[in-house]
Amino acid sequence: MLRSYLCEERNGFRVYCAEHDLAFARTTARAIETAGASLTAYFEVTSLPRIRAVLAPDRDRFDALVADLLRVQIERPSDPRRIAQPQRGDIVLLSPSAYAEHSSYEYVPDDYRRMISHELVHVLQEQLSPNIEESPLWWDEGLAVYLSEQWRTASQFCFREQVLRDVRSKRIPALAAAFSDPSLAYSFGWTLVRFLEQEHGREAIVAAVKNVSDGNVLAALGENPASLEESWQAWLRNTVGREA
Numbered sequence: 001m002l003r004s005y006l007c008e009e010r011n012g013f014r015v016y017c018a019e020h021d022l023a024f025a026r027t028t029a030r031a032i033e034t035a036g037a038s039l040t041a042y043f044e045v046t047s048l049p050r051i052r053a054v055l056a057p058d059r060d061r062f063d064a065l066v067a068d069l070l071r072v073q074i075e076r077p078s079d080p081r082r083i084a085q086p087q088r089g090d091i092v093l094l095s096p097s098a099y100a101e102h103s104s105y106e107y108v109p110d111d112y113r114r115m116i117s118h119e120l121v122h123v124l125q126e127q128l129s130p131n132i133e134e135s136p137l138w139w140d141e142g143l144a145v146y147l148s149e150q151w152r153t154a155s156q157f158c159f160r161e162q163v164l165r166d167v168r169s170k171r172i173p174a175l176a177a178a179f180s181d182p183s184l185a186y187s188f189g190w191t192l193v194r195f196l197e198q199e200h201g202r203e204a205i206v207a208a209v210k211n212v213s214d215g216n217v218l219a220a221l222g223e224n225p226a227s228l229e230e231s232w233q234a235w236l237r238n239t240v241g242r243e244a
């Protein structure tokens, strides 16, 4: 399936691309190296798993790779907001050269680097977790948005903007909703992970990733939902809501 692709090989990982995407393949390889260094340090592991990233040159080939290489079900043609899909050590990406015609986004180098980091968090978490199937969505996406730093700045993905908007207009969700509603898992998950890390420290977050097998992250951190809800919501109002 990758026979027609060129391959950019680095220490421990490979990036496949069409000939016209070689520059983006190198950009991708550098992004994997940089994010990999900080994430392996965060999670205290010696190296990334063997990564294979593929830049699909258009929407049709993106969908085909997700379905046939990753064996992940995908609607076809897929949503133009879908531009990356990880599965074990593989990451299929829509090449930035195809964004204008085949996605809802434009290529912004910082957004692209952070998105690669986001996908690497998923890859590492899947490798480290004793039971990724039970891991809740708010925790998976919260870790990915938080550790990739997508929450820090305004971007096309609006991870930061949506939280600031909701907090300032007094639409802070209930904790139960943040845990059960997939769109809130994406928008508010990072705030929970950031708050929990601030309260318990990096080591506790890493221990939860490596040890929680029943999905009950809060129990592993010694949190109960009622008191967490109160302190998290207060922190959103008093800290996050006042950040620039």
Ligand SMILES: [Zn+2]
Residues within 6 Å of the ligand: 118, 122, 140, 141, 144
């Ligand atoms: Zn994600």
